[in-house]
Amino acid sequence: MAKKQFKAESKRLLELMINSIYSQREVFLRELISNASDAMDKMYYRSLTDDNLTFNQEDYYIKVIPNKEERTLQVIDTGIGMTKEELETNLGTIAKSGSFAFKNDTELKDGHDIIGQFGVGFYAAFMVADKVTVISKSVDSDQAYQWESTGTDGYTIIPVDKEHVGTEIILKIKENTDEDSFDAFLDEYQLQEIIKKYSDFIRYPIKMDITKSKPKDDESEEYVDYVEEETINSMVPIWKKNKSELTEEDYINFYQEKRYGFDKPLKSMHINVDGTVRYNAILFIPENAPFDYYSQEFEKGLELYSNGVLIMNKCADLLPDYFSFVKGMVDSEDLSLNISREMLQHDRQLKVIAKNITKKIKTQLLHLLRDDREKYETFYHAFGRQLKFGVYNDFGANKDTLQDLLMFYSSKEKKLVTLDEYVQRMPEDQAYIYYAAGESIDRIEKLPQTEMVADKGYEILYFTEEVDEFAIKMLRDYKEKEFKSVSSGDLGLEDESNDEVDEKSQEENKALFAAMKEHLGDKIKDVRASKRLKSHPVCLTADGDISLEMEKVLNAMPN
Ligand code: ADP
Numbered sequence: 372m373a374k375k376q377f378k379a380e381s382k383r384l385l386e387l388m389i390n391s392i393y394s395q396r397e398v399f400l401r402e403l404i405s406n407a408s409d410a411m412d413k414m415y416y417r418s419l420t421d422d423n424l425t426f427n428q429e430d431y432y433i434k435v436i437p438n439k440e441e442r443t444l445q446v447i448d449t450g451i452g453m454t455k456e457e458l459e460t461n462l463g464t465i466a467k468s469g470s471f472a473f474k475n476d477t478e479l480k481d482g483h484d485i486i487g488q489f490g491v492g493f494y495a496a497f498m499v500a501d502k503v504t505v506i507s508k509s510v511d512s513d514q515a516y517q518w519e520s521t522g523t524d525g526y527t528i529i530p531v532d533k534e535h536v537g538t539e540i541i542l543k544i545k546e547n548t549d550e551d552s553f554d555a556f557l558d559e560y561q562l563q564e565i566i567k568k569y570s571d572f573i574r575y576p577i578k579m580d581i582t583k584s585k586p587k588d589d590e591s592e593e594y595v596d597y598v599e600e601e602t603i604n605s606m607v608p609i610w611k612k613n614k615s616e617l618t619e620e621d622y623i624n625f626y627q628e629k630r631y632g633f634d635k636p637l638k639s640m641h642i643n644v645d646g647t648v649r650y651n652a653i654l655f656i657p658e659n660a661p662f663d664y665y666s667q668e669f670e671k672g673l674e675l676y677s678n679g680v681l682i683m684n685k686c687a688d689l690l691p692d693y694f695s696f697v698k699g700m701v702d703s704e705d706l707s708l709n710i711s712r713e714m715l716q717h718d719r720q721l722k723v724i725a726k727n728i729t730k731k732i733k734t735q736l737l738h739l740l741r742d743d744r745e746k747y748e749t750f751y752h753a754f755g756r757q758l759k760f761g762v763y764n765d766f767g768a769n770k771d772t773l774q775d776l777l778m779f780y781s782s783k784e785k786k787l788v789t790l791d792e793y794v795q796r797m798p799e800d801q802a803y804i805y806y807a808a809g810e811s812i813d814r815i816e817k818l819p820q821t822e823m824v825a826d827k828g829y830e831i832l833y834f835t836e837e838v839d840e841f842a843i844k845m846l847r848d849y850k851e852k853e854f855k856s857v858s859s860g861d862l863g864l865e866d867e868s869n870d871e872v873d874e875k876s877q878e879e880n881k882a883l884f885a886a887m888k889e890h891l892g893d894k895i896k897d898v899r900a901s902k903r904l905k906s907h908p909v910c911l912t913a914d915g916d917i918s919l920e921m922e923k924v925l926n927a928m929p930n
């Protein structure tokens with residue numbers, strides 16, 4: 372029988388696609404399973420309007436059968452099947468999506484459950500197979516047909532026998548090459564892993580015959596192999612379940628199953644939004660920062676699902692940098708995906724979701740701060756630095772989001788306090804929020820510069836991280852109180868006017884100061900007599916905006 376050629380630019384397109392659209396070839400299985408799921412959904416929709424059809428849930432399943440000897444992988448479904456014409460048009464024309472047409476034709480509002488829409492997913496099979504055979508019997512036809520293709524050189528269609536309505540796809544898995552092994556796609560265990568990874572939440576059971584072993588009999592030490600059919604996917608995604616059905620334990624299990632981290636999450640959030648953009652999300656605040664968190668290697672992002680199918684492992688656009696520590700997933704029916712399902716065509720919906728999520732994370736963190744201080748401090752020890760970077764990096768643009776989440780060590784409380792707590796406690800005559808920067812709390816306590824402010828009975832925030840002061844410069848103020856370094860020239864204290872320069876001592880020590888200045892050269896700008904000091908003979912102060920600590924950091928930066 373003469374081979375029919377793929378329509379249009381199919382040949383070139385196919386080659387292009389196979390090599391470039393999908394970043395990982397294991398996704399071929401996701402595509403075939405999604406198609407099978409779509410085909411069964413179509414039966415369901417058909418049954419709603421066709422009185423001759425009843426839809427028995429248990430008759431609908433997907434079966435995956437590897438065969439190592441034959442190097443084949445079979446994917447079988449009991450969906451709506453394809454007629455000869457449909458095999459031609461749907462599989463013979465790339466970018467022809469029967470599912471998309473179905474969605475557009477159908478009056479059913481629920482049609483958005485159907486996953487396919489671009490008409491290229493099927494061809495992903497050619498990333499791992501050098502021959503693909505599709506045997507299908509349509510619900511609308513008594514005759515079954517077999518479509519077969521070795522990829523770029525067209526396809527054949529012949530009539531065949533098949534008893535039940537549905538589709539069976541047989542992939543002839545590629546031979547291994549020196550660089551490349553395709554054996555994973557024939558391996559029971561690895562196939563299960565791929566199914567769980569990408570298709571865990573497909574609403575129909577995905578079954579496999581799993582080889583197991585058991586003792587031959589009660590007394591025997593000898594084991595025998597046997598085969599048992601198992602459903603590999605969990606089918607109902609936890610995020611679609613009712614919050615009231617779930618316990619904290621369930622979320623922790625999910626966190627660990629998903630390997631979001633090896634720790635236990637400090638807090639989990641379950642979000643169901645039914646607004647203009649519908650989505651479900653499960654998010655976690657981890658307890659510990661991953662080892663690479665504060666390095667270039669760290670990649671932020673949430674898993675992104677479109678209607679139960681994993682599209683992206685790490686969708687960075689869903690999280691602002693300052694909340695990059697959040698782990699979890701988002702599932703939405705409203706995403707407009709591009710052909711590979713891996714990139715998003717329009718990111719409007721994504722932006723709406725991201726904004727929404729950011730707000731919720733902030734609210735949850737504030738609740739944690741209010742309700743469980745200890746946990747919040749654990750969180751803050753792990754990720755507080757990232758919040759401060761967040762304030763600094765966007766030139767204070769995230770001030771409103773972040774300022775209430777910040778904490779600093781307090782000279783008075785001897786523990787971390789929030790800016791709000793600081794301001795609440797301020798005596799009426801105190802005009803500024805004072806801070807002192809240094810390497811450690813110990814060191815700061817010994818700074819002569821803190822003496823004046825502490826003597827007034829004012830609280831001082833200790834900045835021990837390099838980013839602290841930079842972040843505070845971006846905030847400028849909190850609740851209209853400006854920040855002031857204890858080492859700034861002008862402390863803004865009422866009785867400072869007579870502190871400025873002690874004229875008498877200045878006059879008396881003129882010669883000494885001149886000698887000091889000469890000795891220190893351009894390391895300093897001036898030497899002055901001051902009333903600021905009590906128990907220390909000398910201290911350094913800074914003129915202008917840049918404090919001594921900041922100067923140190925700036926000088927240490929590579930140019
Ligand atoms: P998409 O799923 O984006 O529409 P695909 O390339 O994955 O594109 O599939 C092309 C079309 O082939 C589908 O729209 C569907 O009409 C048909 N098809 C593929 N697999 C099956 C199947 N298992 N059962 C029925 N129809 C299928």
Ligand code: MG
Binds near residue numbers: 406486487488490
């Ligand atoms: Mg598809």
